[in-house]
Amino acid sequence: MKTMPELPEVETVRTALEAVVTGQKVEKLHLRRPDLRWPFPAGLAERVSGQIMGRPQRRGKYILLPAGETGSLLLHLGMSGAVRICETPADSGLSDLGPHDHVIMQLASQHSWIFCDPRRFGHLDWVPAGEETRHWLLREMGVEPLSNRFSAALLQQLMAGRKSPVKTALLDQRLIAGLGNIYVSEALFRAGISPRRKAASIGPQRAQRLASAIRQVLLEAIEQGGTSLRDHRQPNGEIGYFVQKLKVYGKKDAPCPACATPIRMLRQSSRSGFYCPSCQR
Numbered sequence: 256m257k258t259m260p261e262l263p264e265v266e267t268v269r270t271a272l273e274a275v276v277t278g279q280k281v282e283k284l285h286l287r288r289p290d291l292r293w294p295f296p297a298g299l300a301e302r303v304s305g306q307i308m309g310r311p312q313r314r315g316k317y318i319l320l321p322a323g324e325t326g327s328l329l330l331h332l333g334m335s336g337a338v339r340i341c342e343t344p345a346d347s348g349l350s351d352l353g354p355h356d357h358v359i360m361q362l363a364s365q366h367s368w369i370f371c372d373p374r375r376f377g378h379l380d381w382v383p384a385g386e387e388t389r390h391w392l393l394r395e396m397g398v399e400p401l402s403n404r405f406s407a408a409l410l411q412q413l414m415a416g417r418k419s420p421v422k423t424a425l426l427d428q429r430l431i432a433g434l435g436n437i438y439v440s441e442a443l444f445r446a447g448i449s450p451r452r453k454a455a456s457i458g459p460q461r462a463q464r465l466a467s468a469i470r471q472v473l474l475e476a477i478e479q480g481g482t483s484l485r486d487h488r489q490p491n492g493e494i495g496y497f498v499q500k501l502k503v504y505g506k507k508d509a510p511c512p513a514c515a516t517p518i519r520m521l522r523q524s525s526r527s528g529f530y531c532p533s534c535q536r
């Protein structure tokens with residue numbers, strides 16, 4: 256099942272890129288079309304070519320790739336975008352590219368990373384140094400769920416006064432960064448909280464269970480992604496689309512792993528979620 260990348264998938268891509276780009280000189284950045292979801296900034300390829308790459312960072316579902324002193328590339332994988340890494344001997348001329356391989360960063364180390372995005376919902380932008388928190392795609396982003404700032408108390412505070420269902424609030428990137436349909440469904444299951452429950456009704460105990468469930472499902476998935484990198488087990492060499500160990504997501508009508516009640520599918524804000532009507536209240 257290939258699903259939209261969420262925080263753990265993006266973190267897995269970041270980890271893979273870190274090993275390849277950090278401290279390496281960019282031979283050339285190839286942009287094979289003028290845009291993805293939005294146009295690439297003017298002169299982007301020239302700006303990045305020849306620069307020494309820094310250590311990639313993640314913010315929500317975005318990856319920041321420092322390129323020289325003046326700024327960073329900002330990469331979003333979109334709905335189905337994927338990164339793969341390959342060796343590029345100087346004389347190969349990158350001859351094996353597919354029609355959806357839109358961005359290629361060729362490094363002097365003779366490695367390249369390629370961004371393949373058939374649906375072109377991905378994005379590549381430039382963020383000047385020091386403006387990382389002011390970029391229009393990043394400035395309203397909420398707390399990182401794996402940061403020290405994230406806690407049960409903060410989660411309860413974020414949910415307080417919200418009339419929307421808890422699931423909808425958890426998907427709001429302005430509140431918490433990086434969560435999507437899959438890990439929200441899994442975290443709510445683990446916390447025993449119904450996706451229909453009003454966000455405002457999350458009290459201290461549920462907040463405690465939910466905050467720890469969110470961290471757990473993300474950390475376990477990141478571990479799973481790391482294993483897929485070490486074992487070279489990525490379908491088509493596409494990094495980040497590892498096999499997830501999911502308990503409820505995508506399991507409509509399957510028995511709940513805890514109580515055997517059939518798992519239900521629920522559409523909320525036009526997105527499908529999955530839950531156990533008996534375990535989750």
Ligand SMILES: [Zn+2]
Pocket residue numbers: 511512513514515516531532533534535
């Ligand atoms: Zn159950």
